Amino acid sequence: MARDVACALRPALSALFVLRLATHLTGCRLTSGIGSSSISTTAARRESQLSTAYLDNKCSKKKLASPVKFGLTVSFVGSINQQQEMKRFFPIFAVAALLLILLFVVHQCGQMNAAKYQTTTVTRGPLTQAVAATGTLNPVVSVQVGSQVSGNIQKLFADFNSEVKTGELVAQIDPALFQATVTQAEGDLSSAQAALELARANANRTQTLVAKQTSAQADLDLAMASRHQAEANVKIKQGALDKARADLEHCAIKSPVDGVVISRNVDVGQTVAASLQAPIIFAIANDLTKMQIDTNVAESDVGVVAIDQDVDFTVDAFPSRTFHGKVVQVRNAPITVQNVVTYDTVIGVSNLDLKLKPGMTANVSIKIAHRDDVLQIKNAALRYRPPDATPPETRSTSPPSGRPERRADRTVYLLNGNDPKPVQIKTGISDGIVTELLEGLKEGEQVITAEITSTAASSPPPNPFAAAPRRFR
Numbered sequence: 344m345a346r347d348v349a350c351a352l353r354p355a356l357s358a359l360f361v362l363r364l365a366t367h368l369t370g371c372r373l374t375s376g377i378g379s380s381s382i383s384t385t386a387a388r389r390e391s392q393l394s395t396a397y398l399d400n401k402c403s404k405k406k407l408a409s410p411v412k413f414g415l416t417v418s419f420v421g422s423i424n425q426q427q428e429m430k431r432f433f434p435i436f437a438v439a440a441l442l443l444i445l446l447f448v449v450h451q452c453g454q455m456n457a458a459k460y461q462t463t464t465v466t467r468g469p470l471t472q473a474v475a476a477t478g479t480l481n482p483v484v485s486v487q488v489g490s491q492v493s494g495n496i497q498k499l500f501a502d503f504n505s506e507v508k509t510g511e512l513v514a515q516i517d518p519a520l521f522q523a524t525v526t527q528a529e530g531d532l533s534s535a536q537a538a539l540e541l542a543r544a545n546a547n548r549t550q551t552l553v554a555k556q557t558s559a560q561a562d563l564d565l566a567m568a569s570r571h572q573a574e575a576n577v578k579i580k581q582g583a584l585d586k587a588r589a590d591l592e593h594c595a596i597k598s599p600v601d602g603v604v605i606s607r608n609v610d611v612g613q614t615v616a617a618s619l620q621a622p623i624i625f626a627i628a629n630d631l632t633k634m635q636i637d638t639n640v641a642e643s644d645v646g647v648v649a650i651d652q653d654v655d656f657t658v659d660a661f662p663s664r665t666f667h668g669k670v671v672q673v674r675n676a677p678i679t680v681q682n683v684v685t686y687d688t689v690i691g692v693s694n695l696d697l698k699l700k701p702g703m704t705a706n707v708s709i710k711i712a713h714r715d716d717v718l719q720i721k722n723a724a725l726r727y728r729p730p731d732a733t734p735p736e737t738r739s740t741s742p743p744s745g746r747p748e749r750r751a752d753r754t755v756y757l758l759n760g761n762d763p764k765p766v767q768i769k770t771g772i773s774d775g776i777v778t779e780l781l782e783g784l785k786e787g788e789q790v791i792t793a794e795i796t797s798t799a800a801s802s803p804p805p806n807p808f809a810a811a812p813r814r815f816r
Contacts (some may be wrong), residue, residue: 460758460793463724463789465780465786472711474640474644475707475708476641476707478639478704480699481634481702482605482630482631486600499609499611501514507627509600514624514625516594518594522591538573542572542573545569549563550566599627602631607625633694634701639685640686645686649673652710654668656668656692660700674688717780719778719779720755720784724755724790727791727793729756729763753767755790768784
């Protein structure tokens with residue numbers, strides 16, 4: 344307070360100093376009492392009368408004085424009278440100036456002590472409450488095509504962005520080794536079949552001899568066992584041949600779906616090894632006209648997200664264009680990263696013009712609620728509290744389902760003269776910047792959002808002649 348008064352008195356003191364200097368230059372002395380001013384005025388009158396009498400006496404003795412001297416005398420007397428008149432009214436002017444200075448000081452002190460407020464207007468317009476998230480664009484069906492056998496890539500029949508059909512050949516692995524394995528399996532099968540024929544002939548011959556009682560029964564049992572072993576060996580060799588033929592067929596890699604090749608991971612001559620995990624050769628997207636966004640919605644917002652809600656999103660490739668979609672799935676599997684829990688929300692997107700590419704980052708806004716024409720108030724007005732105000736309690740009602748309604752009692756402050764006036768209101772949905780106003784205020788009313796403090800009055804002005812602070816090293 345003392346600093347504010349000192350700042351306000353500074354121009355008044357400067358004006359008083361200028362007034363004092365002007366008084367000194369005109370030969371008049373400004374005193375604090377009225378008596379001294381009256382004495383100086385009486386002395387001036389006597390001096391003027393004596394001067395006039397002296398001039399009259401001179402003029403009466405010398406009536407033939409020159410008119411030039413007479414004019415100079417008259418002007419001299421007039422100037423003396425003007426000076427005496429100025430000296431007579433000067434104290435009045437000085438008192439009036441002091442009064443004006445005091446009024447200015449009082450006005451400045453009053454304005455410095457009065458608080459200033461920043462206000463906002465209650466408006467009307469559309470309002471949308473949304474949940475913001477980020478996600479990645481992916482094809483609805485994406486198939487990774489790999490190899491079941493190991494070998495060198497002999498040929499590639501597809502490349503990036505190639506359109507392929509189901510069963511179309513996309514790559515060829517060198518089949519030489521697998522063809523040799525098939526030939527070997529075929530030879531083993533032929534040998535097993537020959538051994539089976541011999542075992543059958545021996546079994547038939549031994550059975551005839553036993554019937555004629557020229558051979559022992561043990562010889563017949565041994566011949567029958569040999570025949571069964573030969574039959575089993577034929578089946579084993581047949582299975583080995585089938586496996587070799589299947590490996591040979593797997594050297595020709597074909598597309599399992601209709602779509603577009605979005606990734607190719609091998610080149611001609613490269614060796615792929617399918618020992619523990621099948622190597623990925625191509626990634627094929629089934630249909631790029633229908634895509635989806637996999638977004639990570641925070642656990643605090645997933646409770647208000649539901650299927651078939653409208654979604655607006657943008658991508659960095661087209662910042663001025665807004666794309667649209669719908670929520671198709673909210674997955675229950677949590678995703679935890681550094682103790683932050685999110686849930687995968689799948690958003691279906693139509694991509695008929697093929698502008699959207701797989702892997703793009705989408706800034707998603709899921710529309711939770713929308714109002715077309717409602718009263719709005721800025722959220723800064725809901726956060727403002729005077730320094731001497733107690734924190735208000737926010738009251739909300741809960742429906743039978745246990746979920747709180749979107750109606751809450753809040754307190755805002757209207758500007759009543761120079762004092763804030765509290766008003767109870769009911770709010771609805773919010774978009775983070777403005778909030779729906781249900782009850783309590785009318786359109787066009789001014790609501791306080793902040794209190795403006797003067798930084799010039801709270802801190803002394805810098806002194807240009809002050810020494811710079813000493814720095815120690």
